[in-house]
Amino acid sequence: MNLLTYVRKEISFRKFNFVAGLISISLAMTVWSAAPSLLRALRKQTETLLLEREKATKREMLKLEDDYRIIMRDLGHNLMILAPDEDLVRLQREGVPLQTMPQDYASRLAVTGDIKSLNHILPVLQQKVNWPEQGGAEIILCGTPGQIPTPHRKRHLTEDGLAYLSPIVPGIPPGQLKIGSSLAEKLNLKAGQRLRLLGEEFVLAEVLPPEGSRQDVSVWCHLDWMQKALHKEGQISIILALQCICHADSLQQVSKDIKKWLPDVKIEEFSSMVKARLLARKRAAEAHQTAMRELKEHREKLFRQQKRFAGFAAPAAMLAAGLWIFFLFLNNVRERRQEMGVLRALGMSENNMLMIFLWKSVLIGILGAALGFFLGHSLALVGVEPDSALKQWYELLRWRELLLALIAAPALCILAAWLPARQAGRIDPAVMLMDA
Amino acid sequence: MTNNAETILRLSALSKTYTPAGRAPVEALSAVDLELRRGDMQVITGPSGSGKSTLLLCAGALMRPSSGQVIMQGSDLYELGSEERAEWRAKHIGFVFQQFHLIPFLDISDNILVATLPGGASTEQRQRAEMLIERFGLVERRGNPVAELSVGERQRVALARALLMQPALLLADEPTGNLDEDNAAIVLQAMRDFSEQGGAVLLVTHNKQLENPRSKRLHKGHFVK
Ligand SMILES: Nc1ncnc2c1ncn2[C@@H]1O[C@H](COP(=O)(O)OP(=O)(O)OP(=O)(O)O)[C@@H](O)[C@H]1O
Numbered sequence: 328m329n330l331l332t333y334v335r336k337e338i339s340f341r342k343f344n345f346v347a348g349l350i351s352i353s354l355a356m357t358v359w360s361a362a363p364s365l366l367r368a369l370r371k372q373t374e375t376l377l378l379e380r381e382k383a384t385k386r387e388m389l390k391l392e393d394d395y396r397i398i399m400r401d402l403g404h405n406l407m408i409l410a411p412d413e414d415l416v417r418l419q420r421e422g423v424p425l426q427t428m429p430q431d432y433a434s435r436l437a438v439t440g441d442i443k444s445l446n447h448i449l450p451v452l453q454q455k456v457n458w459p460e461q462g463g464a465e466i467i468l469c470g471t472p473g474q475i476p477t478p479h480r481k482r483h484l485t486e487d488g489l490a491y492l493s494p495i496v497p498g499i500p501p502g503q504l505k506i507g508s509s510l511a512e513k514l515n516l517k518a519g520q521r522l523r524l525l526g527e528e529f530v531l532a533e534v535l536p537p538e539g540s541r542q543d544v545s546v547w548c549h550l551d552w553m554q555k556a557l558h559k560e561g562q563i564s565i566i567l568a569l570q571c572i573c574h575a576d577s578l579q580q581v582s583k584d585i586k587k588w589l590p591d592v593k594i595e596e597f598s599s600m601v602k603a604r605l606l607a608r609k610r611a612a613e614a615h616q617t618a619m620r621e622l623k624e625h626r627e628k629l630f631r632q633q634k635r636f637a638g639f640a641a642p643a644a645m646l647a648a649g650l651w652i653f654f655l656f657l658n659n660v661r662e663r664r665q666e667m668g669v670l671r672a673l674g675m676s677e678n679n680m681l682m683i684f685l686w687k688s689v690l691i692g693i694l695g696a697a698l699g700f701f702l703g704h705s706l707a708l709v710g711v712e713p714d715s716a717l718k719q720w721y722e723l724l725r726w727r728e729l730l731l732a733l734i735a736a737p738a739l740c741i742l743a744a745w746l747p748a749r750q751a752g753r754i755d756p757a758v759m760l761m762d763a
Numbered sequence: 764m765t766n767n768a769e770t771i772l773r774l775s776a777l778s779k780t781y782t783p784a785g786r787a788p789v790e791a792l793s794a795v796d797l798e799l800r801r802g803d804m805q806v807i808t809g810p811s812g813s814g815k816s817t818l819l820l821c822a823g824a825l826m827r828p829s830s831g832q833v834i835m836q837g838s839d840l841y842e843l844g845s846e847e848r849a850e851w852r853a854k855h856i857g858f859v860f861q862q863f864h865l866i867p868f869l870d871i872s873d874n875i876l877v878a879t880l881p882g883g884a885s886t887e888q889r890q891r892a893e894m895l896i897e898r899f900g901l902v903e904r905r906g907n908p909v910a911e912l913s914v915g916e917r918q919r920v921a922l923a924r925a926l927l928m929q930p931a932l933l934l935a936d937e938p939t940g941n942l943d944e945d946n947a948a949i950v951l952q953a954m955r956d957f958s959e960q961g962g963a964v965l966l967v968t969h970n971k972q973l974e975n976p977r978s979k980r981l982h983k984g985h986f987v988k
């Protein structure tokens with residue numbers, strides 16, 4: 328039997344004393360070690376939240392951009408090139424151009440000019456007509472031969488260079504029509520049905536999806552037939568240049584390029600749409616940043632609060648445990664005065680008497696540190712995020728902190744037990760033996 | 764006088780006056796002389812309060828006398844520092860008390876071996892403990908906690924503990940005070956054996972039955988016989 332065995336035997340003899348000390352130091356170490364784990368778990372949660380938020384926003388932004396791309400394509404007349412004598416105010420009022428220009432203006436831009444900044448060039452003849460076969464309903468008739476292939480977009484063209492492989496605006500084959508959605512609904516027309524227009528028979532190839540624009544009351548047909556039917560051979564009213572501009576700034580340059588080939592045409596810029604798109608993107612980004620900042624600030628505040636609490640609670644718990652252990656040891660020494668007197672009478676040194684109590688305090692400290700550490704760590708994780716507590720248990724564990732706990736707790740216990748242990752060493756055996 | 768080499772303990776002009784705070788001093792011992800040699804078993808009787816325990820504690824290096832000397836095997840015990848005195852007690856003096864003073868959470872064998880702390884017992888010491896357990900008829904009770912022992916058995920354990928380190932001097936304060944006749948006889952016989960094997964025993968008691976022709980009587984701190 329050495330001193331440690333002796334201490335162990337006393338511990339199992341006076342279990343309450345030991346357990347009471349153990350519980351107090353365990354609780355203190357629970358608070359002590361819960362604090363950093365809690366803060367880590369909070370940080371981790373914040374990171375995850377921010378990351379998720381960022382991802383969601385990125386997804387939203389991409390979708391937003393995609394929406395704009397589709398809108399720009401469908402309605403997306405970046406530029407409208409109009410006949411020299413077109414009255415823009417009347418155009419606004421009427422909704423359709425009233426003047427025409429030669430059809431070869433379009434090929435001059437697309438083929439001869441081959442302007443690099445113009446991608447999709449679509450000549451259109453547009454005119455309001457009454458549809459005699461449908462009770463004289465007013466429609467906007469639009470005729471187009473489809474996109475004119477431009478040499479600089481060679482890789483998007485067929486081998487002979489005469490057509491697009493997949494045009495963004497498909498042409499309308501002769502003998503077919505496409506009809507806006509409002510019109511189709513009003514006249515009860517269905518895709519696939521045959522119908523007549525200005526004495527000619529057509530197949531209704533497609534009802535165009537609703538757009539909330541004049542497109543919804545338009546009828547699209549092949550340009551050649553429309554020119555013949557309305558006696559406007561070789562004439563068009565608009566050249567649409569689609570998807571050719573990415574930045575509002577470069578619009579001026581494009582206008583200049585066009586004027587080089589067609590000096591007297593009128594160019595209507597749809598720059599507002601481009602601006603809207605840019606603005607919308609900026610707004611979305613701003614909203615995102617504000618949300619992120621607010622989230623970050625909120626989390627920082629929470630973090631600071633927890634830190635302040637931890638900074639107060641851990642020392643308070645340690646102090647309380649230290650005091651409690653001090654009184655437990657004081658009591659333990661008082662209970663064991665007789666025993667100490669005998670040991671001293673039998674020749675044990677003052678130092679060894681001190682060690683009996685210090686070893687006991689170290690055992691309490693080590694056991695309490697281990698118990699408290701794992702308990703504190705677990706509780707912190709469960710407190711912050713119960714669902715992933717088990718998953719993160721190991722990840723957020725810091726062995727260095729366990730080591731620190733295994734040093735700090737016994738140190739605290741030694742400190743608390745020191746005075747009582749000293750008292751035990753100084754017990755006068757003669758007084759003890761006389762008292763008995 | 765006697766041969767110095769034979770002398771184990773000599774008390775000369777030993778006095779002890781207690782000075783309790785706020786009360787009159789009590790002179791418990793006044794100028795007591797005593798010499799114990801190898802093989803002596805000195806019985807000292809006296810009524811309660813006559814200073815028996817005081818004498819024993821002073822002789823046992825546990826309580827500094829007010830004046831006078833305690834010389835054991837040539838060393839003046841109170842010239843030593845308190846840690847040296849403790850070491851001296853461990854090596855050379857065995858104690859037996861009326862109240863046994865066993866350690867409640869140790870079994871018989873650990874109680875006997877308690878003086879080997881902090882390092883623990885050597886093989887030789889363990890063998891000696893076994894021998895003592897056998898000699899005092901404690902074999903069957905060896906693993907029992909001391910609370911389960913009879914008083915006689917307890918005093919036998921205390922005696923074994925006192926004898927473990929093979930001291931030169933055995934000090935006993937009313938060792939039979941709580942015992943029945945049979946157990947008292949066993950304890951007294953063990954002490955007689957110890958002195959016959961070359962040790963010295965100082966036994967204090969108020970029991971006049973233990974008086975013998977060589978015993979002394981203490982009265983108010985003086986030897987009256
Ligand atoms: N610490 C003390 N302070 C004051 N007086 C004391 C102290 N210890 C003992 N005395 C007194 O000293 C005297 C001797 O006491 P001591 O205990 O040595 O007597 P004793 O012969 O052992 O008595 P008993 O047979 O009752 O054990 C007594 O009068 C006692 O009251």
Ligand SMILES: [Mg+2]
Pocket residue numbers: 815816817936
């Ligand atoms: Mg006494």
